[in-house]
Amino acid sequence: MAKSDAAVEAAEEAAPDLWAAITPETIWTGRTGRGVKVAIVDSGIDTNHPALKGKVKESVEAVIENGRVTFKPSTSGDAAGHGTACAGIITEIAPDAELYSIKVLGANASGSGEMFVAGLDYAVRQRMHVINLSLGTTKPDYYKPLGDLLHRAYHAGCIVVAAANNLPQPSYPSILTSSLVSVVKREGGDPFNFGYRYGNVIELVAPGVQVRTTWPGGGYRQLTGNSFACPCIAGIIALIKEAYPDLTPFQIKTILYAIAQRNQLKIEQEVEGPA
Amino acid sequence: MAKNNDSFEARLKAAVSAVDVANSLTAPLANSIENLLRITARAVGSDQASVLVRDGNQGGLRFLVALGDVQEKLMQVRIPPGKGIAGLVFSTGQPIAVADVSKEGSFWSDADKHTGFKTVTLLATPLRAGEEIVGVLEFVNRPGHPPYEPFSPEEMDMAAYFADAIAILVDAHETAGLLENFFQRSLDTAFDPDRDRDGRDDVRQWLEDVRSAPEHRDLLQLAISLRDIASRGDAERQLCQDILDALVRWTEKRSITDVGYFSL
Numbered sequence: 001m002a003k004s005d006a007a008v009e010a011a012e013e014a015a016p017d018l019w020a021a022i023t024p025e026t027i028w029t030g031r032t033g034r035g036v037k038v039a040i041v042d043s044g045i046d047t048n049h050p051a052l053k054g055k056v057k058e059s060v061e062a063v064i065e066n067g068r069v070t071f072k073p074s075t076s077g078d079a080a081g082h083g084t085a086c087a088g089i090i091t092e093i094a095p096d097a098e099l100y101s102i103k104v105l106g107a108n109a110s111g112s113g114e115m116f117v118a119g120l121d122y123a124v125r126q127r128m129h130v131i132n133l134s135l136g137t138t139k140p141d142y143y144k145p146l147g148d149l150l151h152r153a154y155h156a157g158c159i160v161v162a163a164a165n166n167l168p169q170p171s172y173p174s175i176l177t178s179s180l181v182s183v184v185k186r187e188g189g190d191p192f193n194f195g196y197r198y199g200n201v202i203e204l205v206a207p208g209v210q211v212r213t214t215w216p217g218g219g220y221r222q223l224t225g226n227s228f229a230c231p232c233i234a235g236i237i238a239l240i241k242e243a244y245p246d247l248t249p250f251q252i253k254t255i256l257y258a259i260a261q262r263n264q265l266k267i268e269q270e271v272e273g274p275a
Numbered sequence: 276m277a278k279n280n281d282s283f284e285a286r287l288k289a290a291v292s293a294v295d296v297a298n299s300l301t302a303p304l305a306n307s308i309e310n311l312l313r314i315t316a317r318a319v320g321s322d323q324a325s326v327l328v329r330d331g332n333q334g335g336l337r338f339l340v341a342l343g344d345v346q347e348k349l350m351q352v353r354i355p356p357g358k359g360i361a362g363l364v365f366s367t368g369q370p371i372a373v374a375d376v377s378k379e380g381s382f383w384s385d386a387d388k389h390t391g392f393k394t395v396t397l398l399a400t401p402l403r404a405g406e407e408i409v410g411v412l413e414f415v416n417r418p419g420h421p422p423y424e425p426f427s428p429e430e431m432d433m434a435a436y437f438a439d440a441i442a443i444l445v446d447a448h449e450t451a452g453l454l455e456n457f458f459q460r461s462l463d464t465a466f467d468p469d470r471d472r473d474g475r476d477d478v479r480q481w482l483e484d485v486r487s488a489p490e491h492r493d494l495l496q497l498a499i500s501l502r503d504i505a506s507r508g509d510a511e512r513q514l515c516q517d518i519l520d521a522l523v524r525w526t527e528k529r530s531i532t533d534v535g536y537f538s539l
Binding site: 042043079080081082105134135136137138139140141163165169171185186187209210221222223224225226227 | 357358362363366367368369370371372373374375376403406425426427428431
């Protein structure tokens with residue numbers, strides 16, 4: 001038997017208003033990402049960089065032994081710079097997040113798709129709260145293994161954030177949108193002013209143009225690319241997870257969507273001016 | 276003795292005809308890449324542009340084509356695996372623009388040290404042919420003098436579109452290069468190193484004459500066209516195969532034994 005309109009209204013009034021409850025104040029103001037484990041599957045991290053010292057809790061790298069990819073403690077740092085750049089963006093937003101470097105690219109790891117998949121698998125098995133993937137593959141062979149892994153990540157409560165391909169070709173896993181948070185770059189300096197494009201394959205847009213971030217050797221670079229929009233969202237998720245550690249990936253995406261709608265509304269109001 | 280001479284002649288024919296085709300494949304492709312790179316560089320707003328390709332199996336890179344002030348020196352530079360922005364783009368598959376590499380911190384500048392060039396701002400985009408990354412398209416600085424405007428997201432997108440076309444040519448060039456190596460080895464095997472140099476010089480002169488024959492160029496053009504059609508998919512490849520099979524059967528029926536300039 002259907003409830004009467006009055007009963008529905010009464011139930012709605014009694015229930016907490018999720019959308020009203022989601023504000024920057026409730027989600028990230030005063031948060032630093034403390035206690036949140038963030039994996040960066042990339043080219044390694046320069047752990048001696050002054051801005052990253054003490055923040056990287058573990059560094060491992062992919063090696064092939066007996067024909068299988070395994071992970072061993074890494075001391076080779078980051079010859080390429082990509083992982084260090086991503087780490088800098090995350091710590092700028094969530095300075096107390098615990099970083100875990102999973103190296104699958106670089107001089108000692110040639111960056112095969114097999115290593116990439118193994119790196120994500122390692123992160124899921126380690127129950128990382130947030131997994132940053134500023135890389136991808138266009139090989140359809142990896143569609144299914146990555147899809148299977150993302151399902152496992154979803155059920156394990158790991159939130160995977162992936163950079164979209166900058167090129168006019170789909171890349172995996174970023175197009176597997178239902179199981180992860182996919183990000184494309186846009187201009188703008190405020191990491192919290194991100195957008196949501198529900199209905200598009202790549203759902204989130206975040207600052208990724210001339211982002212100043214850490215670079216191996218103790219320096220900084222101003223970099224442009226989807227690779228650098230992705231850690232921006234990973235950092236924000238770290239703040240949300242600190243505030244609400246038990247949130248599921250689905251709930252996290254809902255919150256990002258709500259905040260992005262608010263951001264969009266704010267932009268429209270600024271453009272249109274006061275009513 | 277006569278038998279040995281016949282055998283040598285047969286091996287020589289096979290080897291020189293093969294080498295001739297291979298050498299003629301890479302040059303026009305390299306020219307096409309350079310021409311397209313020039314157009315791309317203009318569109319993106321840079322006059323120092325280059326195409327880098329895989330160097331060995333460990334992820335290293337070398338310059339295939341370069342435009343600008345130091346192009347000759349660049350051709351000698353080898354980039355180790357994972358090094359430099361180009362190495363990074365090659366391994367991550369993601370394009371990257373760097374606003375000013377000279378401002379802060381470290382930069383893998385061995386290329387600059389070797390060439391004497393000063394990289395300030397750069398844009399690098401992966402070259403993808405099908406599912407494979409076959410190289411990197413890189414633009415450095417702007418025309419004129421620093422400070423240079425950093426490359427914009429729109430220019431990054433523009434480079435990505437041109438990269439698709441360049442990647443197809445690069446892939447074809449690299450395939451042709453492999454064929455060249457293969458045929459060169461065939462040639463080396465065919466020639467007995469103890470044979471007198473005069474004999475080989477004669478053969479090389481003969482090769483030059485063959486290359487300059489207009490009908491030979493026509494055949495090469497036909498080969499390139501067939502390759503283009505065949506590369507479009509399995510159905511097209513099968514069609515080419517069927518046509519060639521039919522042609523072979525037809526020629527056999529006509530009992531043509533002399534194939535023109537391939538006869539010595």
